[in-house]
Amino acid sequence: MHLTDHLTDVQLNEYLDHEINDRGRVEAHLASCTNCAARLTALQALFDEIESLPEVALSRSIAAPVTRRVRGSGVLPRSLRLTVTLQGVAAISVIILAAPFVGQFISPYLLEIQSLSFADMFLPVQSQWTAWLDLLSQFQVPTVPEFPVVELSSLFMTIIVVGASLLWLIGNGLLLRNQVK
Amino acid sequence: MSAPSDRDLIKRARRGDAGSAEAFGELVTRYQTNVFNVCYRILHERAGAEDMAQDAFIRAHERLDTFDDERPFGPWIRRLAANVCLSHLSSQKISAELDEEREADTGQRPDAVQEARERSEYIRAALASLPAHYRVVIELRHYQEMSYDEIAAELNIPLSDVKSHLFRARKLLAEKLHAPD
Numbered sequence: 001m002h003l004t005d006h007l008t009d010v011q012l013n014e015y016l017d018h019e020i021n022d023r024g025r026v027e028a029h030l031a032s033c034t035n036c037a038a039r040l041t042a043l044q045a046l047f048d049e050i051e052s053l054p055e056v057a058l059s060r061s062i063a064a065p066v067t068r069r070v071r072g073s074g075v076l077p078r079s080l081r082l083t084v085t086l087q088g089v090a091a092i093s094v095i096i097l098a099a100p101f102v103g104q105f106i107s108p109y110l111l112e113i114q115s116l117s118f119a120d121m122f123l124p125v126q127s128q129w130t131a132w133l134d135l136l137s138q139f140q141v142p143t144v145p146e147f148p149v150v151e152l153s154s155l156f157m158t159i160i161v162v163g164a165s166l167l168w169l170i171g172n173g174l175l176l177r178n179q180v181k
Numbered sequence: 182m183s184a185p186s187d188r189d190l191i192k193r194a195r196r197g198d199a200g201s202a203e204a205f206g207e208l209v210t211r212y213q214t215n216v217f218n219v220c221y222r223i224l225h226e227r228a229g230a231e232d233m234a235q236d237a238f239i240r241a242h243e244r245l246d247t248f249d250d251e252r253p254f255g256p257w258i259r260r261l262a263a264n265v266c267l268s269h270l271s272s273q274k275i276s277a278e279l280d281e282e283r284e285a286d287t288g289q290r291p292d293a294v295q296e297a298r299e300r301s302e303y304i305r306a307a308l309a310s311l312p313a314h315y316r317v318v319i320e321l322r323h324y325q326e327m328s329y330d331e332i333a334a335e336l337n338i339p340l341s342d343v344k345s346h347l348f349r350a351r352k353l354l355a356e357k358l359h360a361p362d
Contacts, residue, residue, distance in 0.1 A: 010344065010348055014344070019329050050308075052304070056221055058213060058234075059231070060231075061213065062231060062234055062235050067206035069239055070206070071202040
């Protein structure tokens with residue numbers, strides 16, 4: 001840039017944005033060129049006008065709705081997220097490692113299933129359906145069905161009831177923990 | 182007892198326990214006006230700006246782990262809000278048409294706008310009439326005081342685009358604001 005050349009609009013923008021390298025040379029030119037100095041003043045006035053906008057107040061606080069949404073999003077703590085990720089990685093690894101063994105284990109059954117024709121598979125269903133229709137035709141009302149009675153010890157029953165209650169309480173407590181202040 | 186610092190609140194918000202949502206809510210209370218004003222300057226519509234401000238905080242909460250707490254929270258959340266608004270405008274197919282309509286409005290009747298509104302509202306209207314990517318560079322440069330390099334990195338655009346967007350945006354603004362009555 002020659003000292004006698006006028007500054008371009010881009011240079012004036014960069015000068016006011018403090019993004020020009022040769023500031024001394026630009027300032028020297030501005031000191032001697034009324035045309036460029038006037039353009040710079042006009043651009044500075046525009047900058048001032050843009051930056052003069054006052055802040056506008058919110059009509060209502062958005063803290064409460066944001067907090068609700070954040071609470072509802074159920075973001076896990078970092079330690080738990082890490083645990084979940086590790087569990088996922090472990091599960092995938094186990095599946096990959098187990099795949100050949102599982103394949104080996106179920107392959108005879110697969111072969112058996114493949115060897116069955118559609119008619120072979122359909123035949124038991126059809127016979128079952130016929131038997132059920134026969135049974136229905138012989139149905140007599142009223143007949144009180146007899147349910148098998150399973151003998152359970154009182155200790156076993158107590159353990160079952162207490163265990164189920166504890167599970168229910170813990171489960172609900174975990175679900176509701178973020179909703180209780 | 183003194184109020185907790187932003188850094189303390191961020192640490193608590195990251196924990197993911199019962200108090201984390203409240204800690205984040207306190208951050209929202211501190212910065213909601215700033216963030217809302219970023220959105221309002223870009224969108225020029227109160228209800229939309231409030232929605233976008235909420236979305237910006239939700240996005241911030243989701244990305245809280247990526248935030249470097251050695252840096253101040255304010256500039257980060259304001260930059261994020263500008264990006265949320267830009268994404269919102271980009272996703273709206275009608276935004277370009279709205280831009281044209283607004284441009285046509287202010288272009289045809291600057292005197293009517295000037296008479297009807299305060300000067301600041303007139304500047305807001307002129308800002309809102311700019312294409313979305315021009316609005317965002319003006320926001321980042323003038324209100325968030327980011328350098329050209331920082332804007333380029335934030336918007337993922339070349340440095341030359343930042344310069345040309347800013348230059349053209351200011352030229353358009355000057356034409357609108359200083360159009361003869």
